[in-house]
Amino acid sequence: MxxxxxxxxxxxxxxxxxxxxxxxxxxxxxxxxxxxxxxxxxxxxxxxxxxxxxxxxxxxxxxxxxxxxxxxxxxxxxxxxxxxxxxxxxxxxxxxxxxxxxxxxxxxxxxxxxxxxxxxxxxxxxxxxxxxxxxxxxxxxxxxxxxxxxxxxxxxxxxxxxxxxxxxxxxxxxxxxxxxxxxxxxxxxxxxxxxxxxxxxxxxxxxxxxxxxxxxxxxxxxxxxxxxxxxxxxxxxxxxxxxxxxxxxxxxxxxxxxxxxxxxxxxxxxxxxxxxxxxxxxxxxxxxxxxxxxxxxxxxxxxxxxxxxxxxxxxxxxxxxxxxxxxxxxxxxxxxxLHGAIRHVGEPARREPVPWWDPASEAEVSPGSDSVTVAGVEIAKGSRVRLAPGRRRADAHDMFLAGRTARVEAVLLDVEGARHLAVTLEEDLGADLHRSHGRYLYFAPDEVEPVEPVGPDGEVGA
Structure with missing residues (x-):
């Protein structure tokens, strides 16, 4: 040997x-x-x-x-x-x-x-x-x-x-x-x-x-x-x-x-x-x-x-x-x-921060007030939508979201010019927590359907 x-x-x-x-x-x-x-x-x-x-x-x-x-x-x-x-x-x-x-x-x-x-x-x-x-x-x-x-x-x-x-x-x-x-x-x-x-x-x-x-x-x-x-x-x-x-x-x-x-x-x-x-x-x-x-x-x-x-x-x-x-x-x-091990000891590498796009620096972009039209209805922050995940999505968990209602938290624009909706589920008891941490679900405009808003008395369309 x-x-x-x-x-x-x-x-x-x-x-x-x-x-x-x-x-x-x-x-x-x-x-x-x-x-x-x-x-x-x-x-x-x-x-x-x-x-x-x-x-x-x-x-x-x-x-x-x-x-x-x-x-x-x-x-x-x-x-x-x-x-x-x-x-x-x-x-x-x-x-x-x-x-x-x-x-x-x-x-x-x-x-x-x-x-x-x-x-x-x-x-x-x-x-x-x-x-x-x-x-x-x-x-x-x-x-x-x-x-x-x-x-x-x-x-x-x-x-x-x-x-x-x-x-x-x-x-x-x-x-x-x-x-x-x-x-x-x-x-x-x-x-x-x-x-x-x-x-x-x-x-x-x-x-x-x-x-x-x-x-x-x-x-x-x-x-x-x-x-x-x-x-x-x-x-x-x-x-x-x-x-x-x-x-x-x-x-x-x-x-x-x-x-x-x-x-x-x-x-x-x-x-x-x-x-x-x-x-x-x-x-x-x-x-x-x-x-x-x-x-x-x-x-x-x-x-x-x-x-x-x-x-x-x-x-x-x-x-x-x-x-x-x-x-x-x-x-x-x-x-x-067995609880943990340090493999390398030394000074951590120092790198200059990588500049990236800041939405606040773009006057034309405002996730909180921008909107997009879906089925003839203007969708913006606060709008109610029903989720309909498209076939191009690969996440198996999407099947559990289909048909559920959500509230739009922001309308986002990516670097390629495409719009995306950041949403939270209406029935999610942790929606406020997700909102405070900015943790949302993301859907394209053609993956949602407009839903009439609910009025103060609980009636749809108020």
């Missing part, structure tokens, strides 16, 4: 376990019943969902005509965990079993898989190299003693009360690697890696996604490094490489530069969108399976779980049990570190 690869590994681990389990980390939680959403490469024969069986990574390297290319494949291999109760001379699958004071649940786990191929760049130019990645299956059984001297079922023998069966299905992945010289100016080379799940699988009678996942590559991603030359950022390429970068085709993956800022010798081809040189916050005390979340919030929420909920979480997965332990034992000084 190179230093650069080792530096990138922590970010890659966060990607590997993104969404593995979500708070409240219990098998019974609705959000943990449909699992593994990122980087899933299903067997080619599974077509019940739109999930792919392959991904394609294309990236640009400069000055790497004689480099060695390291392609490291990492993914989770689903491990079926099935709890079975002893019954007669055999075992019967059950969702839950209590044995010797512990709870055992039927709930799939996952095992990390990793392999690396080292290829010479000259041997890849114009030629596709194939690297087969066979992953064997295995099966294990763990007997569950009752702890009370009882044997199978309701008998009094010495056999177990049940067992936990864990099993990996065999997988077969394939890496297809090729390179193309002259992909752009200054000796750019386009590197292409296609990752395929080539596992043979027959859906049979139970072709559910849960079954297919046991034959899938989960959270699959690549770490690609070069011993010479440098990768070009695809997120923010230099101007001279922009055309070549836009020509790179990436399917079901997002390659970004990783490692220390400024280093460009390793790329992470991630199933989730990242920026260049991502990193996990140094204050984070452990993995919570949601790198985009706030550690402080998840730790505090985990501490609020009931003892029964914590017990179920511990039985759900060994990693969930570690989260429960970590949240309960986190000392106050480390919890305080």
């Amino acid at each position: 190179t230093v650069a690869m080792d530096t990138a590994r922590r970010v890659a681990d966060a990607v590997l376990y993104e969404g593995y389990l979500l708070y409240p980390y219990r098998a019974s939680a609705a959000k943990n019943r449909v699992r593994w959403q990122f980087g899933v490469l299903v067997p080619p024969a599974y077509v019940e969902t739109a999930e792919p069986s392959a991904s394609v990574t294309e990236c640009l390297v400069e000055g790497a005509s004689n480099a060695l290319v390291r392609v490291r494949l990492r993914f989770l291999h689903v491990k079926e965990r099935r709890v079975e109760r002893a019954e007669g001379d055999g075992f019967v699958p059950v969702p839950r079993l209590e044995a010797d004071g512990r709870t055992y649940l039927t709930f799939d786990e996952a095992t990390e898989r990793e392999m690396e191929a080292v290829l010479a760049m000259p041997a890849l130019l114009g030629v596709e190299r194939t690297v087969a990645v066979p992953v064997p299956g295995d099966r294990a059984e763990e007997p569950l003693p009752s702890g009370k001297g009882k044997g199978r079922g309701n008998g009094n023998g010495s056999g177990p009360v049940g067992r936990v069966v864990t099993e990996h299905r065999p997988l077969r992945a394939v890496l297809r690697v090729t390179a193309e010289s002259g992909a752009g100016p200054y000796g750019l080379t386009r590197l292409r890696v296609r990752l395929e799940n080539a596992t043979a699988w027959t859906p049979g009678e139970d072709g559910t996604r849960d079954r297919a996942l046991r034959h899938s590559l989960v959270a699959a991603h690549l770490l690609i490094g070069v011993t010479a030359g440098r990768f070009v950022s695809l997120s923010d390429p230099p101007e001279w490489a922009r055309t070549a970068a836009s020509g790179c085709v990436n399917e079901h993956t997002w390659p970004v530069l990783v490692g220390e800022p400024g280093h460009r010798d390793v790329v992470l081809s991630s199933p989730i969108i990242l920026y260049d040189h991502p990193r996990v916050a140094p204050e984070s005390p452990g993995d919570l399976f949601d790198a985009t979340e706030i550690d402080e919030m998840l730790h505090l929420r985990t501490r609020t779980l009931t003892e029964e909920e914590k017990r179920e979480a511990r039985a759900t997965d060994p990693r969930a049990a570690e989260i429960i332990r970590m949240a309960g034992e986190l000392p106050p000084e480390l919890m305080e570190r």
